[in-house]
Amino acid sequence: MTCGRRVVRVTVVVVGAGIAGLACARELGDAGVPARVLERSDEPGGRLASVSLDGRFADIGAAYVTADDPSFQGRLQSWRIEGLARPWTDTFRGQHGPGPMRWSAPAGLRSLAHSLAAGLDITYGTEVTELPEAEYVVLAMPGPEALRIADLPAARDQSWDPVLTAVLTYPRRSWDDFHGMFVNDHPAVATICDDGDRRGDRAPVLVAHSTAQFARDEASDLTRDETSRLTQGGLTQGGLTHGGLTHGGLTQSGLTRGGRPRVGRGGSRDAMVTAVNGVLGIEEAPETAYRLWPYAQPRPLPGDFARSGNVYLCGDVFGRPRVQTAWLSGRAVAEDILRVRSGRPPSSPRRSATS
Numbered sequence: 001m002t003c004g005r006r007v008v009r010v011t012v013v014v015v016g017a018g019i020a021g022l023a024c025a026r027e028l029g030d031a032g033v034p035a036r037v038l039e040r041s042d043e044p045g046g047r048l049a050s051v052s053l054d055g056r057f058a059d060i061g062a063a064y065v066t067a068d069d070p071s072f073q074g075r076l077q078s079w080r081i082e083g084l085a086r087p088w089t090d091t092f093r094g095q096h097g098p099g100p101m102r103w104s105a106p107a108g109l110r111s112l113a114h115s116l117a118a119g120l121d122i123t124y125g126t127e128v129t130e131l132p133e134a135e136y137v138v139l140a141m142p143g144p145e146a147l148r149i150a151d152l153p154a155a156r157d158q159s160w161d162p163v164l165t166a167v168l169t170y171p172r173r174s175w176d177d178f179h180g181m182f183v184n185d186h187p188a189v190a191t192i193c194d195d196g197d198r199r200g201d202r203a204p205v206l207v208a209h210s211t212a213q214f215a216r217d218e219a220s221d222l223t224r225d226e227t228s229r230l231t232q233g234g235l236t237q238g239g240l241t242h243g244g245l246t247h248g249g250l251t252q253s254g255l256t257r258g259g260r261p262r263v264g265r266g267g268s269r270d271a272m273v274t275a276v277n278g279v280l281g282i283e284e285a286p287e288t289a290y291r292l293w294p295y296a297q298p299r300p301l302p303g304d305f306a307r308s309g310n311v312y313l314c315g316d317v318f319g320r321p322r323v324q325t326a327w328l329s330g331r332a333v334a335e336d337i338l339r340v341r342s343g344r345p346p347s348s349p350r351r352s353a354t355s
Contacts, residue, residue: 010036012337013134015149017124018046019323020315021140022116023330029120031338037122038132043110044117046141047296048323050108053167053289057108058205060165060291063180063193064088064102065109065323071331072324076103084111088198092191093181102180104198109323131311136337138312140330142295146313154306154313161212162219163296166272167195168286170204175280188214189275206286208276212297219292297321304332307346312336 012028014021017039028035049061065085067073079085088104105111131137131150139146143158173196180193190211196203210218273288298317305314312333316326336347 013132014138016140017044020326020330027334045110045113048109050110066100089179160295161297162215164210164215167289
């Protein structure tokens with residue numbers, strides 16, 4: 001990396017501004033270690049993803065945040081004091097036994113990522129295709145994406161399932177009140193969240209997440225261009241056709257804005273609308289918007305992170321897949337870097353799953 005004519009070797013480069021990368025960079029920065037974050041999109045968050053539809057935020061990645069680690073519970077309480085997060089519910093329909101308190105964010109979960117990112121050295125819109133020059137490089141991303149940058153054994157060992165997210169905006173609220181539900185044993189839909197309840201504004205918006213197999217089948221029918229629009233272009237609204245146009249950060253294709261599909265007609269994705277309407281007894285057709293997450297649900301690996309030489313790999317694959325896991329993984333990498341820089345030995349294989 002260069003600055004004028006002088007070559008500058010940064011201490012740490014973090015690739016990826018999701019929750020793991022931000023937690024790592026924040027911990028390093030608080031300890032006085034320079035860290036530069038490179039992010040390919042134009043804002044932070046990763047799967048802490050929220051989009052604005054008609055001036056209203058909807059969460060299209062993680063559905064909520066839970067915490068049972070004391071340090072992350074403290075982080076959530078800090079966000080609560082700042083007005084960024086609030087306890088939402090501990091009850092989902094279809095859950096077996098008592099559930100954890102699920103937290104939501106009035107301005108969308110991405111607002112939590114913006115809070116972590118404040119004051120950090122982050123360069124957006126940067127696609128990294130090879131390892132940057134630095135004392136330490138942290139790849140805060142799913143293994144399949146890390147493999148595009150470096151051939152790491154721990155990245156090859158990862159296995160991920162896709163998820164298709166549908167945002168369904170109805171003319172009015174016509175369903176019985178609920179917070180969210182697990183749609184057990186359904187072939188198309190795994191969870192449904194009442195986004196109006198989650199936001200606290202009672203908007204007639206539902207967000208559904210597909211089963212892995214449904215998303216896999218849907219993705220197999222897409223062209224490369226369609227896949228790119230569904231995974232990187234914000235949201236795709238309506239049915240899929242070629243020639244979508246970009247407007248305001250949203251990719252619109254098929255239906256014009258404000259159009260409604262015929263429920264159960266016009267493509268496999270309408271199966272999600274049919275499923276949601278059937279489960280909740282809704283007769284009206286919604287406006288629809290979709291986002292495909294190719295790497296949404298990992299099969300957990302042991303340890304808090306993986307390390308190969310001076311290259312680290314972190315994220316929610318290292319433990320039970322959730323926001324807290326990613327945050328703890330990023331912090332664990334930062335702690336290991338600080339330990340090594342102070343002359344102490346790195347973490348043991350039990351913690352670091354060294355590859």
